[in-house]
Amino acid sequence: DIQMTQSPSTLSASVGDRVTITCRASQSISTWLAWYQQKPGKAPKVLIYQASRLESGVPSRFSGSGSGTEFTLTINSLQPDDFATYFCQQYNSYLFTFGQGTKLEIK
Amino acid sequence: QVQLQESGPGLAKPSETLSLTCSVSGGSITSYYWSWIRQSPGKGLEWIASLYYSGSTKYNPSLKSRVTMSVDPTMDHLSLRLTSVTAADTAVYYCARLVGDYYHHMDVWGKGTTVIVSS
Numbered sequence: 001d002i003q004m005t006q007s008p009s010t011l012s013a014s015v016g017d018r019v020t021i022t023c024r025a026s027q028s029i030s031t032w033l034a035w036y037q038q039k040p041g042k043a044p045k046v047l048i049y050q051a052s053r054l055e056s057g058v059p060s061r062f063s064g065s066g067s068g069t070e071f072t073l074t075i076n077s078l079q080p081d082d083f084a085t086y087f088c089q090q091y092n093s094y095l096f097t098f099g100q101g102t103k104l105e106i107k
Numbered sequence: 108q109v110q111l112q113e114s115g116p117g118l119a120k121p122s123e124t125l126s127l128t129c130s131v132s133g134g135s136i137t138s139y140y141w142s143w144i145r146q147s148p149g150k151g152l153e154w155i156a157s158l159y160y161s162g163s164t165k166y167n168p169s170l171k172s173r174v175t176m177s178v179d180p181t182m183d184h185l186s187l188r189l190t191s192v193t194a195a196d197t198a199v200y201y202c203a204r205l206v207g208d209y210y211h212h213m214d215v216w217g218k219g220t221t222v223i224v225s226s
Binding site: 034043049050089 | 142144152154157167207212217
């Protein structure tokens with residue numbers, strides 16, 4: 001199995017801040033990585049796919065980068081609606097695996 | 108816009124077989140891959156299975172002996188069958204659509220259905 005490790009587990013930030021979440025894969029996954037946002041009681045929502053491609057309808061303050069084993073999700077100018085949990089997921093192989101999540105909290 | 112809606116029994120007893128359904132509306136089941144994923148506090152998000160509308164399936168090896176995913180395109184729904192359930196199968200179960208030419212990510216998710224396994 002490809003293990004996905006996110007850091008940090010929890011992140012405290014303020015509205016207007018720029019934040020970065022990191023996801024590391026236990027082996028190379030090229031750019032086959034997606035980022036999801038999840039709010040309590042809701043399903044995950046895709047933000048970024050193929051490491052850096054913005055899903056249609058997602059605000060441009062979200063961006064992704066990386067390849068191989070190290071990836072980042074950056075949120076510029078945090079908005080109140082952005083406080084949620086974020087997951088990365090690899091789809092390089094058909095045993096899809098997810099990171100454990102990063103909870104973004106209001107400072 | 109395609110929408111997915113999961114449904115299930117809510118509560119199951121240990122050793123029973125769990126049957127879940129995902130209804131697809133606003134779009135076609137054909138020409139896409141589909142997945143089941145579950146989420147529990149203890150294990151996070153866990154991919155269960157994926158299926159192409161024509162029937163080709165892939166399963167998580169950790170669940171493969173107990174899981175069957177199927178599709179009924181005439182009724183526009185997907186099904187998941189999980190046998191010999193235990194408390195470890197307690198989770199929110201989601202269905203999702205996969206998109207992409209060869210490598211597939213999940214672009215649409217259902218709202219999920221909660222399953223509690225308890226005697």
